[in-house]
Amino acid sequence: MATLFEGFTLCGLVQTQSASDSAIQGIELDGDSDHAVVTDSTRAVTLYKVSDQKPLGSWTVKQGQLLTCPAVFNFQTNEYVVVSDNKVIRVWKEEDLHLDKAFKATVSADVWRVHSAPGGEPVVLFQRGAVRLLDSLLSAPQQPIEDILSEEEKEVIRWSTNIVAEKQHFVLFTTEQKGEHFLYVQRLNPNTLQKYRLEREDSRAPPLSFSASLRDKHINLLYLYPNGCVYQSVVAVQGPVGLEGVQALPRSLRLRLPVGEGELGAASAVALDEAHVAVVGMPHPSARTGKDFLCIWNTNFQTLQADKEMVGRICGQVWCYLGKLFVPHGKALSVIPYECQKSSLASALGKLRHPGIAVSKSSVAIPSWNTLLHGDQPQGPTKIVDSRKSKLRRKSQSAPALTVDQVLELIKTGPVEEVRREVEALVSRGDAQDLQLSVGRLACQLVARSQVETAFYAPGALARLVKTQCLCHSMCPDLLLLALEHKDYFLCQLCLQLFPDIPEVVTCACLKTFIGVPDDDVEMVSLEPDSVSFMEGLVAAGARGGQQNGFSPALFEEDSCDPHHQPKPPQHQDKKNPTLQLEVCPVGLRKAVLLNEVLQTPYSDNLLVPHLKDLNAPQVILFLQYLQFIYLKYSQDVYTQTPVLRSPTMTQIIDWVCLLLDAHFTVLVMAPDAKGLLSNLQSFVKSQVKLFSELGKIEGSLQELHKMKPSKDISQYSIEVIELF
């Protein structure tokens, strides 16, 4: 979550003549974290103490002179540097009172900007693209300055910044030339210049703002277009040295802002951290049309995190220093502290740790709920196995592994076996990051082909993809239904186990299929061994019960609530009614395993009940019988004897019984087959009620015990009686 705190006004602004110009040229940091150096659009530089909202010093150039670049602070010499009238560099200290008396040097070419950052020497960027370190420039001010940008082709600098990485110093600037935009990355020491072409936006509009930041040894460039698109491009710090010519700069869409009517005019976006972007000068998505909001967006989830209306005209400027946003608007410069907490989903996913490195084609990442919910717990061991397997495979087949796109192509036409092999190879070598995307695309492609081509069905490949745990139902909604259609129960089981987001309607469809399937059909299916062995244990434990040697409980009371008892004495038994043959599981073993998976699928009551109504009466009765069976088994403490990772809990069973009864109560009451079943279930309910009332009693007595202990209250004063012997 991100928060914008209550802001305050740092200073008032003088209105400029033209509406588009801002009253502020720039805001820079000082050596002190609480200081801000504000350069106005004409002649004055003012140093503010931000927390006190008061100026500490102000310097102006003479009438007729003009500051042409924001003043910066030289962190190495603790001096301020500013350029007036494009060519005069002035350097002064905080103690100096008059700018005119400060050190001056006139250089031979027009200066675009002076940039400075903590840890680096200030650099001077000339309008024609040359870059000089300030020191070396001042030592020989009249040195010739070469032209990087040619004058004839009218290439002009639009924006620039500098970035100090650990040992590297960069100057970045963007230029515009005949509607094309370029990014220049100038590395200093050793000096190299790299030119990139920005991808052209459809509307041909120029970017409104740029913001660059350094993250994980990559420079992230964030830029905003008038149509509300925020793109990000990544340039590596240790970039490809020696690449000649103009490179295309790949970009990824980070955010599509709602722009309301028309396009954004004066707006600006600045990256706050890897997941948050502050945008000023945009309309609020749910408020009126005015484009005067400051918003913080989460780029991972495309959600608006915080917003604030800025009164007055916004000139599309925002600076962000040390947890504070500086926004000039109307007649004031406001300072708005903000806070961005790492959103939990982002951190849980760990997905965008190196954003932009992998993502080139797909612009928006799909968050995997799977990794979120299960963490990376099952990944450890499988990965090792996978890599070993893949090594073996790579040894066995000398052909080079295919890329995702190649595999996708293959899926469109290739035979099942080859598809399976390539998918497996791809999955086992893929690293966790792009795995998620490629797995989703592969699965969709496979499913699509299967749907078109009925003969084609690749169970192995699909199962392998599901097992990566990178897939979820919403990524490939047709997968589970396809598996059902093809009676691929193993894949169904995997999906039910591993997909956290199966809609209730699909769950119900699975349930219906599972109940309806003849036992013989399922018995030969290979299912996940752990769940099968659990079920075998459960059934065998029942067989070991007291009934084995012909024992039948004689002392049976009609109103007994003990779940352990046999629900009906044998003489009342209706032979046709399978309910009462409790030691026998009413469904086949594998079928039971599948039903167990359904029981463990997450759902919400309100959504499930309507779909449950789709089941017909025999199905409901059978399912209830099964539920009753495992309830009784559980009551016999069987499940404590067979510890397995996944088994339905008692609560899940009871909940499903309740849901089924809710959905089909009238039908069941009318059905003669269900009579015995219902009365048994009633006894369950009774026993549960009794259990809870007993627990309630225990709770009451425990609370009393708790109360008894600290009977002595500690008051300030009391009169007590003591006795000494």
Add this chain to the structure above:
Amino acid sequence: MGEFKVHRVRFFDYMPTAIRAMAFNAHTERLALGRMDGSVEIFNFADHYFQEKVIPGKDSRSIEALCWVGGRLFSAGLNGEITEYDLENLRPKYSLEAYGGPIWTITSNSQGAHLAIGCEDGTVKLFEVLEESIQFERNLDRQKGRIISLSWHPSGTQIAAGMMDMIRVFDVPTGRAVQRLLVDRGFGGSKSRETVVWSVVFLSDCTIISGDSAGKVQVWDGHTGTLVKTHLVTKWDVLALSVSKDESSVVVGTSEGTVIQFQFIAPTLQQQQDKEWVRTRTFKNHTHDVRALAEIETAIVSGGMDTQLVVRPLLEKFDERSHASALRKIQFPHRNLVFCAKKAGLLLFQFPGQLELWRLGESDGHGKPGDSLPLKRKPEKLLHLKRKGEDHICCSALSSCGGWLAYSTMSSVRLYRLQTDNNDISITKVPKLPKILRSAHQLCFSSDSSKLFAASSQSSVLVIALSQSECKYVHTLKPKSGSRQPIHLMTNSVDGKWLATANSDCEIHVYNVQKLKLHCIVPVYGSCPSAMGIHPTTNNLTMVHADQQIFEYSIVEKQYTDWSRKLQKQGLHNLWLDRDTPVTHVTFNPKNPEQILLHDMHMFCIIDQSLPLPDQKTQFYNQMTLRSLSEQERPSHLHAFKICKTFQDLLSVSLLDDQSLVMVERPLLAITSQLPAPVRQKKFAT
């Protein structure tokens, strides 16, 4: 024995202040303790850690460091002054402006000839210790940045100074800085913060050990100025360091409240020659910053923000387990802060800055033992009297009728007349006090409220007569011994005839107040009396000493009573002697002359002189047993010491005239809850 109605009072918000500095004088075995409020306490470690003297604080005084030179005590503080204390009159002797800004540290060389102070302006100033004062001698080379800590080399030719981000070594004769040891900053976020070298010690082999705000204890070679070893002991600050006398062990105190010991030992048994400083033990007896430390012969003494003084004996120095080898925490002062007007049912609470007068509540109910009675009237705060001036209150007194109130600071004594009718209280200051009455170490009213006794310098007592119209100086009672020590206990008899005083020389004088002359001197016992009282009917003086011994002395016969001799002959029970807090109050039950009431911090005791004394085999704490016995069996199990531990953290116990007891408790938990939050520590699963 009987039932008592007990007023259980917990509304005395006594709050000790944090310990800032300490200095141990190995020669006299006295520990000087400086607190945040500028007060200095002297503990006699030879006499059961008894708090012998308290020099009250002052608003403008701050103590950053303490230092003994011989028997003289010096302090320096952030007010920029060096102060020498007059330990006989319990006041600063003089204060000297050092002209170097706030002073962070003061230390003397081992010869006791010079003092060095570290100032905010970056100077180390040397002062020569003269007979009666000190004199500025010279500055060592001035440095950039404040001097936080100092340590003399035992030879006196070099000084190590802890500063911001570095340690400087100075050559004393030339005043030049000869070494510069750079101290690393902390990791992560603290990288941008300067490291404060809170403490240094300079050992005779030229090893320098430092503790700093980055949590490091570093060992340096002082010859070459090289770092030998770094021990990262805490995420927070290492605040205090102290070295043992034989330089084989160093203890450090941290912000986490731990005290960590380092020893100079060989890491393996084979190579006994290659010794190095090894972290050995960690003690955690504090919840907050350990600001002051001293390693003495057999124990580590530590104190800090959590206000308690902890004496942690080093168990390897003891052959057998005894009460000397037990951990000792000194939380409460060893003197009275609560005064009770027995007739009026009033309580006077003494704070450093104010006095509070409370009227106890009432109840007319009766109840079984263990019951709480319903209150008819709640206790009521009658008066909140703020002191005048900067000096803190050092003593106060309330007359037993509740009509007079007096307090003294270092500079003045104030006397007030209190009048209570029903619910109204009026207070009038008695205007003209005798000029001779300038300050008092102890104050006490005679039981008929006709006289005020004020303990003055050189163990003398001023007698002031009080009447409605005026108060008049009567006489000065002077001891014959010529002791110069201050009186710390004073009590008088109910019949108004006798006055007994005790001073830090352990002398107890008994004066005849009617004749205004010295009556007798009780034979001097080796331990300081911690409480005494004169019996209302027999006029026997009962004294309890810091070593827990009890004596009863007949004033009339000028000799110990038979009961006292019997007690000494038989000896006190070991469990009584093993208690670790001194008895701070002795009072009597006028209705039952056999009974003596005593209390310390953890128990309240009634001694019944008519019952047999317990021998070592008797069950000493026998109240629970007696309770379970039948009426017939009980007499055979009774003994003289009836101890009740129902009430804890006791500051005062007194018996009102209506036979009800007043127990003033100050639960330690309540003190702890008022402390600032300790540094955050990661606990498991938080």
